[in-house]
Amino acid sequence: MSKKELVGNRQYTAEFKVEAVRLGGSIGGNQAAKRLGVPESSLGNWIRLSRAGKLKAADGAAVAIKRSVSEVEAENARLRRELASTKLDLEIVKKAAAYFAKESR
Numbered sequence: 001m002s003k004k005e006l007v008g009n010r011q012y013t014a015e016f017k018v019e020a021v022r023l024g025g026s027i028g029g030n031q032a033a034k035r036l037g038v039p040e041s042s043l044g045n046w047i048r049l050s051r052a053g054k055l056k057a058a059d060g061a062a063v064a065i066k067r068s069v070s071e072v073e074a075e076n077a078r079l080r081r082e083l084a085s086t087k088l089d090l091e092i093v094k095k096a097a098a099y100f101a102k103e104s105r
Helices: 014-027 029-036 038-050 068-102
Strands: none
Touching: 014 029, 014 038, 029 038
């Protein structure tokens, strides 16, 4: 057997496969497989199916929405504020956990 850990059969959603193929097209199949934690052979098969037109996203799958640059920039700014707030919350929780861990000794 190989040194790699054997993994049982996994089933991936059609949306995951489509996004994995898209990522593979942008950064390369091997890098995408490593980043997503899927076997390179599986991603290669999905890419082959996609090129043949046989890999389709399930009905109701996410569809790209055309938005203006200002809308995207506004959402980006909102997400940055939300991330900053979440980081602050996490820092507070870490300090509180350290305080209570020290108190319990």
